[in-house]
Amino acid sequence: MNTDQLIDALAREVTPVPRHAVGRRLAIGLAAGGVITLALIAWLLGFNPQLGAAIRHYSFWMKWGYTVSLGICAALATARLARPDSGRFGWLWLMAIPVLSLVAIGLFEMSRVPPAQWLAMWLGQSWSVCSSIVFLLSVPIFGGLLWSFRRLAPTRLRAAGGTAGLTAGSWGATLYCLHCPEVSAIFVLTWYTLGIGLAALAGAILGPRLLRW
């Protein structure tokens, strides 16, 4: 096919593109994946029976504050990396704020209980499964984001895969809070972060293969 024919064929279908098309497409992928994750939680894990009471407790909002702020930062970074000219990422250091805040809360909580209880606080009742569940719950969201990326144009594929994984992990963890009964900050800091980090790592490893265009 010569170039002129190609151009004629391409210019035959020119649909208007709304201004925030990139953000919208990512949001749709994220939400679609989130719905599947939510369904998986309802079906396989069940929501926390004491959720109504838990919502009134600060530890629930501590967990959400942590995962949601990570999720927002990661989603913004993903939206930038979805464009070919992605620009700078100095502001990503902002993600240190939720992590350091959680460290501070964790130290504060530890100072209020006798050291004999620290191990129990750290391991909770579900440390052995928490990270893997967070990781697995991130998979549908990552899949949703992959769908979004099919019309986007990342040029730094490893970074884009990594931030997509981080986004999926953070939002997967956010939804997992609806099931997880754990309350201590050091538990969240360790096991949630581990699951979210694994999701980011998997995204960075798969990015160059899955995001090519």
Add this chain to the structure above:
Amino acid sequence: MQANEAQLKAWMIGGLDGDAASQAQLLRALVPVLEAFYRRRMRDRRDDIDDLVQETLIAVHTRRATFDRERAFGGWLFAIARYKMVDHFRRCGRTCPIEGLDDILVAEGFEEASSARIDIDRLLDALPAKQSQAIRATRLDGLSTHEAAARERMGESDVKVSVHRGLKALAARIRGEL
């Protein structure tokens, strides 16, 4: 023919708003731009260059939603073109010899030169109009003081003084930025 940034961007935005004629004009104008871009980097591969140009045009069209209207069109376009070229090299794997390394280095230098050009424009814009015109005429366009005075309709001594003051202000500004 090389269309300029403003014109290309106007066509691009026209296409984003759903104007098929703008989109066709944009794609047509991009053919020589992309050919020059790839030829400067990959010597003697006419077929490859044609393929790459077509692939890039398809990408520019199907992924146009990723263009941010607030940002430069050139940056967006060349980021796509560079990605397509790297992807092309990666696909060929090791069977592609690195030909014309000198050319590639020169070409990268060209890119630096054009971003330096953007920096200069940004700096000059911060000066009073008269000083920036005088500097542009004598130092960038290479006119003599006499020619510059005629073109900008200024006195010759006015040109000299403007250049002097402007350069001094620029030097102070750059020192301040560092």
